[in-house]
Amino acid sequence: MRHLTPDRKEFLVNEAPYYLPVAGEVALFERAWKARIPVILKGPTGCGKTRFVSYMAHRLKRPLVTVACHEDLTASDLVGRFLIQGDETVWVDGPLTTAVRHGAILYLDEIVEARKDTMVVIHPLTDHRRVLTVDKLAQMLKAPPEFMIVVSYNPGYQSVLKEMKQSTRQRFVSLDFGYPPEDIEQKVVASESGVSPDISRRLVKIGQKVRNLTDRGLEEGVSTRLLVHAARLIEMGSTPTESTDAAFARTLTDDPDLQRSIREVVADFF
Numbered sequence: 001m002r003h004l005t006p007d008r009k010e011f012l013v014n015e016a017p018y019y020l021p022v023a024g025e026v027a028l029f030e031r032a033w034k035a036r037i038p039v040i041l042k043g044p045t046g047c048g049k050t051r052f053v054s055y056m057a058h059r060l061k062r063p064l065v066t067v068a069c070h071e072d073l074t075a076s077d078l079v080g081r082f083l084i085q086g087d088e089t090v091w092v093d094g095p096l097t098t099a100v101r102h103g104a105i106l107y108l109d110e111i112v113e114a115r116k117d118t119m120v121v122i123h124p125l126t127d128h129r130r131v132l133t134v135d136k137l138a139q140m141l142k143a144p145p146e147f148m149i150v151v152s153y154n155p156g157y158q159s160v161l162k163e164m165k166q167s168t169r170q171r172f173v174s175l176d177f178g179y180p181p182e183d184i185e186q187k188v189v190a191s192e193s194g195v196s197p198d199i200s201r202r203l204v205k206i207g208q209k210v211r212n213l214t215d216r217g218l219e220e221g222v223s224t225r226l227l228v229h230a231a232r233l234i235e236m237g238s239t240p241t242e243s244t245d246a247a248f249a250r251t252l253t254d255d256p257d258l259q260r261s262i263r264e265v266v267a268d269f270f
Contacts, residue, residue, distance in 0.1 A: 002085075005093045008102045011063035018191050019048070019055035020184045025175050029056050032173055033105075033148050038126045040169070041152040043177030046223025048188075049152045052177070053107045062146055063104035065095045069114035075121045079134055091137060096121070100132050103146035111151040112164055119168055125149060126171035156220060182208065185224055193231030199240070202269040203227050209265045210248060218258055222248055240270035 032039050033056075041049040050066075057064035067078065080094040099106035111119065124131050130143040151172065153164065180188060182204055190200040204227060211221030226247045233243035249262040 002088060002090045003093075004090055005101055006098050008063055008104075011065050011098075011102065011104055013054050013058040013064050016058045017051050017054045018188070019051055020180070020187060022180055022184060025052065025177075026056070026059070028173075028175065030060070033060060036130065036145065036148070038149040038151070038172045040164075040172040040174040041150065041177055042155055042174055043152075044156055044179070044220055044223065045154055046225030047177045047179055048224060049177050050107070050109060053105065053150055053152075057105050060105070062148075063099075063102050064107060065099040065102075065104045066107045066109060067095050069108055069110050069112075071113060071115060073114045073118050075118050078118065078121055079132070080136070082136065096125075097132060097134060097141065100125070100141050100143050100147055103144040105148045105150060108149070108151040110153055112153045116165055119165070122149060123168070123171065126168075179207070179211070179221070179224060185227070188224060189227050189231050192228045194235045195231045199234060200231060202240075203231055203244075206244065206248070206266055206269050209268075210252075210262055213258065213261055213265075216258065216261065217255065218253060220252070222252065226251060241266065244270070 029039060029052075041052065043049055053066075054064060067073075076094070078094045078096040080092055080097050083090050083092055093101065096106060098104070108114070108122075121132075124133065125143055125147075126149055130147070132141045132143065133139075134141060179185065185204045185207070186197065186200045189195070189203055190197055193200075195203075207222040207224075207227050210218070214221055230240075230243045230247035233246065234240055238246075244266045245263065248266070249259040252262065253259060
């Protein structure tokens with residue numbers, strides 16, 4: 001039987017992602033990593049959680065293994081499984097096992113989307129034991145000191161059916177993420193898209209005003225990611241009206257009245 005583990009080089013973050021620290025989150029994350037404490041990142045869609053994890057993996061010189069959680073995710077998807085290749089049986093490590101073997105940062109994105117019974121497999125890695133039991137191989141893997149688990153979720157989408165169990169939650173420390181302060185968000189939009197500081201400033205102002213529309217039924221405001229999308233469309237030659245309509249009005253809602261409200265906000269700046 002052959003045993004396949006993805007190459008460590010596949011998970012290295014070779015270039016530093018653009019990230020501007022906001023409120024001490026970099027130092028706290030580093031301390032948690034050194035103390036071998038798992039971390040929860042909480043915040044709305046597109047506010048920079050994934051970018052932050054990539055930034056920290058590069059800063060700490062650790063491989064980064066990312067899993068996009070979903071309701072069909074099984075323990076075998078995380079740990080690994082046997083596959084038939086030709087005339088032989090091959091064991092292929094899953095992302096969790098791969099991260100443990102390489103001493104990587106394992107990032108479970110939107111963890112509340114995963115089945116609760118699946119998440120139990122990470123419990124022994126998030127307490128003093130720091131071990132992973134691979135039943136199908138009759139192995140118990142000890143996580144190296146560099147290994148770390150990071151999970152994220154959007155509190156705005158939580159419900160009774162999609163909520164992290166307390167038995168899981170209390171194994172972590174938490175970092176709250178929100179939309180960046182205005183000056184930082186302007187720098188991010190300009191840097192990520194190439195638009196002028198003036199265009200970046202206007203887009204951020206629009207984003208701030210549209211976020212206030214959540215009081216009128218908008219499920220979630222304009223993320224920093226959407227601001228960058230609009231800026232890139234403008235940089236590629238689309239008009240500000242076309243770009244913001246595609247990135248904001250038509251993306252955030254299908255409600256004609258809310259779309260009209262978003263367009264009215266845009267008209268104040270372009």
